[in-house]
Amino acid sequence: MFMTSSSFTEVADLADPQLSDEMRAICERIGRRDQFSAIDPERLLTAAVEQTGLTDFGSDWFRTPLEVLCRALHAEGDLSPLGAVTLRLQLHRLLCGRLRVEQLIKEHPEIEHRPLDPPIVIAGLPRSGTTFLHNLLGSDARLRRLAKGEAEGPPEPAAASVADDPAQAEQQRILDENLPLLKKMIDVDEGASIEELALLGLSFSSILFQIQGAPLPSYGEWFLATDQTPAYEYLARVLRALHWRRGGGPWVLKTIQHMAQLRPLATAFPGATVVCTHRDPAVVIPSMSTLLAYGQRLITNKVDPVRTAGYWTERVLGMVECCARDRAYVDEERIVDVQFSRIRDDTDGVVGEIYAKAGIPLTAETREAMNAIRARRHPHRHGRVRYDAAGLGLDQARIQERSADYRERFGVPAEA
DSSP states (O other), X not given: OOEEETTEEEOTTSSSOOOOHHHHHHHHHHHTSOOSTTOOHHHHHHHHHHHHSOOOXXXXXXXXXXXXXXXXXXXXXXXXXXXXXXXXXXXXXXXXXXXXXHHHHHHOGGGGGOOOOOXXXXXXXXXXXXXXXXXXHHTOTTSBOBOGGGTTSSOOXXXXXXXXXXXXXXXXXXXXXXXXXXXXXXXXXXXXXXXSHHHHHTTTOOTHHXXXXXXXXXXXXXXXXXXXXXXXXXXXXXXXXXXXXXXXXXXXXXXXXXXXXXXXXXXXXXXXXXXXXXXXXXXXXXXXXXXXXXXXXXXXXXXXXXXHHHHHHHHHHHHHHHHHHHGGGSOGGGEEEEEHHHHHHOHHHHHHHHHHHHTOOOOHHHHHHHHHHHHHOOTTTTOEEEOOTGGXXXXXXXXXXXXXXXXXXXXXXXXX
């Protein structure tokens, strides 16, 4: 399935995935049933109501992105039978989560007026050190991070943990067997901080739906053309509900979507400390594109790495343009710009700057917790994957040219 050259692993089956016999048998069984017609807004809404016994979805704003998303999944998703089941169940869980949010607030209306402390928001390019920073900050017991059971909204009262659910554990085993290189591309362990992409998904307006399968260009076009303030305001609403249930200090948030959504972010979270991480797009794009294409093998009928890389080239370059354009909406005294190389070489300095901007003392206990994270996590501990820009159809020189202004403004060294 793959070859190893020196310390790097080549993804030999990126465009032609070689799945296990067990996974092929699972896909064949699923393929005998019609799973596609269920990805329909009205059927999904009805199923969520029947599942929960609740009827109030809150503001109707989410209905338009849900309809756009469902159309895109049918027209552009090229969903495999397994992908259709996976996406249908995900949309169902999100709708149920939205119903539970509204029910919780209905039962405890004080939640709606509960103030949120200004969060720390990591809003950087993918593959630029955001996950490492998120885990470091998430180790501070004074900051609030998402718990695993909160990723799609308030959990059901008797929800079992993944560790306690044999079916979930078996599912994870199968995924690990069919995505063996994933841990070499993105290092996420049991204690890792969880980002809020699925919470944004409660409004069905989230980059989540594009990074887990085919690019869905029509959905992306709608997303980029639409003011995302309602989705961010709903995220704040959900975070207030979660904070009410479990308490904690200021939230520490992170997802790549934020880099291109600084205005909605600042509107929904006034006073937020925003950490913009920067890296050479000519390195980010092939790494991200390989990761996304690799993950498509269980969702789509055919993986097209070149198409994936072409789409995400434009999105990543758009992110850096938006970051430069919209940062005026954030208080300049609350912005931390940090290059990937500095996260790697001056971690203590970067963390100190973030805490100073946020007005939070950096205690000995916090430093100790962060040092424990650093001691057990190190780059490429599972090995490394070689990212083949040429094989993805990428013109590195052209990407360097188009990102020159961005790199000059933020002091980003060329790496490619």
